[in-house]
Amino acid sequence: MDRRVKKSRQALFDAFTKLMVEYPFQKLSIAMVTKEADVNRGTFYLHFKDKFELREQCIDMHLNQLMTSCTGGSKEEFTSKKAMLTTFDYLNANAAFYKVMLTGEDNTFFRKRMEEILKIGLSDFIESKPINNPIDKEIMMQATISAGAGLIEWWLTKRNDLEPIYLVDRFWDIINVER
Amino acid sequence: MDRRVKKSRQALFDAFTKLMVEYPFQKLSIAMVTKEADVNRGTFYLHFKDKFELREQCIDMHLNQLMTSCTGGSKEEFTSKKAMLTTFDYLNANAAFYKVMLTGEDNTFFRKRMEEILKIGLSDFIESKPINNPIDKEIMMQATISAGAGLIEWWLTKRNDLEPIYLVDRFWDIINVER
């Protein structure tokens, strides 16, 4: 992909991300976004049909970043506290946007995709657990994912004063209880 | 000026500024700068003849910013601690680059231009002093400028651990002694 395309798209995503934290979606105009992004309004239409498509692709971009933070591009996943902290640090750095997405209208899709990504991060970890019964393992998987997702949402929306490392330590203890 | 030109130039200035802190000038290649700036190498030559011209114009850009921080674009100058703090905050934020420029080879031009800019910031302040004798006023002007420039250089090169506000308080006391 030509670097100009990458730059223009990234600038628009960054601008959208910033403005979504400050304004409700319906109050956002394309002119506002392009001005913030410092690109021509015509350029917007070279890449997106309308602001709904921008939103969709911006969410995809963020969730891909979340995915990358979970897998580190090297299939590392959540096999260590350090790996998990990468994800929590990423979420912390983008807390405002994720908070808006999790609390705004139509948050179901976003929440659901987040859980799917967390599942990818956690699946090998749970698989490595010494649980012989497949159904028990499935239950453990679902419980862990839901616990993680719920904890992240609570943290981002209610207690974002807590440091990522603190949260990772607590969550790690919870999922590593021997049973 | 077309925004593309502005963006490309700014990207190159920013890259040069960053790399100058990490490498000596003679070790800097144009390829390194353009890679850091994420612009095509050919683009570099649309704007600059060679890396010497980049350096010259980058220095100009920084000194213009220093000028702006001194005058705030509203002729405010150093008539209050707050105005002076703007400049010191700017210098603090760009300490690494200014340190390189003040300590490297050929630093005379840079130091001289810095003094000229500080003079602009300070001239009205000194003019407002109740000193009737023009020669005394001229001496006060030169002494104050030299004191300020020397203090800034010492701070940036030797004691950049000191907070800008601390330094401004001390300098303000020095230049406001009643005599």
Add this chain to the structure above:
DNA sequence: GTCATTTTGTTGCTTAATCAACATTTTAAA
């Protein structure tokens, strides 16, 4: 509801940036 303003979507033309390639120069290694 009407009217004014703002925003959107589009068009045509121009400009700046990108890319690959190449010859030349400079630098580094043997």
Add this chain to the structure above:
DNA sequence: TTTAAAATGTTGATTAAGCAACAAAATGAC
């Protein structure tokens, strides 16, 4: 010293972005 590698400076073709303008649609004010 010679050779290889890296960097520079340039070229031509292509692509993406910029800009101004305009018609249509949407929004806000009265």
